[in-house]
Amino acid sequence: MQYAIGFMIALFIALTGVGAGTVTVPVLILFLGVPAPVAVAIGLTFSAAVKLVLVPAQIFRQQVAWRTLGYMLLGGVPGVLVGSFALKHLVTGGSQNLINALLGAILVGTASWQIYASLRPAGWKPDAADRSPILPWLMFPVGAEVGFSSAGAGALGSAALLALTPLLPAQVVGTDIVFGFLMSLIGSGAHWFSHATDPQLLIHLIVGGVFGAVSGTLVSGTIPRRPLRLALWIWLLVLGGQFLVHSYHVLAAAR
Template sequence: MQYFIGFVIALFIALTGVGAGTVTVPVLVLFLGVPAPVAVGIGLMFSTAVKLILVPAQIVRRNVSWRTLGFMLLGGAPGVLIGSLFLKHLVNAGSQNLLNALLGAILVSTASWQLVYSFRPMQQNSSAKDRSRLLPWLMLPVGAEVGFSSAGAGALGSAALLSLTPLAPAEVVGTDIAFGFVVSLVGSGAHWFSQASNPELLLHLIAGGVFGAVTGTMLTNRIPRRPLRFALWIWLLVLGGQFLFNSYQVWAAAR
């Protein structure tokens, strides 16, 4: 089961550019019973391992805009450290139910926004004005969200690139995957030293993820991204709602 989960998540990452932490954490918590802090750390480490396979392919295809990536990391790298420290504070305070509720709120808000964004007509960005100098300010909170929940790098990063840069769609995916790899690497390092981990589960996910990443890379030009992303956001909206409902039940029982 763990191998299959890793395969499916990595397949989605390769095909859509999103889904690493956003999918991994709720699946581990809701279906495998992994504590949220451990799931966040595993999500970041798994994302790093899978994107380590995907990034070279994007570089070879010249889909990474290095200048744009630099602007993104200027805000995203310190942001992920801030988010990791906030998560550590909640864990030390024993606020497990609050943590679950915040994770649910992040999933619901991200999925809802992306569903609305999905109905916008597809546009070519070549004539768009380059406002990439705004990216550090936007990627700071995105990085913080990644450090706290392991989610957001792919979804919010690609949305920012589409809105603020004239990059072609393939460059948006490649640059965003590279950004997700670096912030996941920074975040996984922070979580490795501050949170409990589950190396056996992580290795099982990575083993399945290797095959998923390779399969997705081979299919990326044959399968349209937009329908897959839409289905992904619907599913994550349901999972986020489940997080919020479970947290409400615990809160109501404690009153």
Template structure:
């Protein structure tokens, strides 16, 4: 089962560009019964492995804007550490229902935003201004979200870059991949050192993910991305709703 899940997740990543941390955590918790802290650590490390393969190619192609990346990291790195500490605090306090509720709220909120954003009509006359300095402050909560849930670096990071810089689409993708890789690397280190990680499960996901990435890469030129991205966000909306329902039922029976 973990091999199939890894294949499925990596397949979606290669076709849509998002999903490494966002998909992994809810799937591990809901379908494999993995404890939330362990699932977040695995999700971050899985995202690190996937993006480690992608980052060098983006650098060679000149698709990484180092100035934009630095501004994002000034806010994102402290944020991911804060998010990791907050998750550790909830686990230590035994607040599992609160943890599941927050994870569900994050997924529902992010999925709803992305679905609405996907159907927004483009405005070709809109002039994009360079407000990259804002990214430092914006990436602080995004980093905290990544540290807490492993989700958000890809989707929210790319949306912020598009909104606050004049970078070309290829640079938006490359810079966001590099940003997500560094946050995932730092976050996975923080989680792996403070929780009992499941190395066997991680490697099973990675092995399945290698095949999934290969299949997705071969089909990427034949399958449109937008419908798949919308389908991905709808799935995450449902998964987030399931987290909220489970948290509510658990609280009601206390």
């Protein structure tokens, strides 16, 4: 079962480009009953493992804008540490239902934005003036979201790059992949330091994920990406709604 989940998550990542952490965490919590802190730690590590395969190719192709990446990391690194330790503090306080509610809200917000973006005309592009110095301020909350929920680096990072920089699409993809990899790596390290992880489950997911990534890469050229992305984001929106509904029922029962 765990191998199959890793396979399916990596397959959809290869086919749609949706971040590993965004998909992994709700699946682990809702379908395997994994506690939220452990699911976030596994999602971050799994995401870093998947993106590790992609980073060298982006660097070799010179598709990473290093100056822009530096601006992103200036805000993203402290943000991911704050998010990771905020999650640890809530766990220590025993607020599991609050964590699930926050994860649901983050998932609903991210999915709603991506559905909106998917429905825009294909040729739409924001004003691309170079406003890179704004990136640290935007990437701090993005990093905090990644550290707290493992979601957001890929979707929100690429949106910020498209809106604030004149980078070419290939540079946006390359820079965002490296940014997401570093955010996942730093966040997973912070969670491993707090011992919130399950090494056996993580290994099973990565083994299945390797086969899923290869399979997805082989068939990605024959499957239209945009409709599949839209369907996946709608599904994640429903999962986020389930988190919120479940948290509401738990809160109502406790009164």
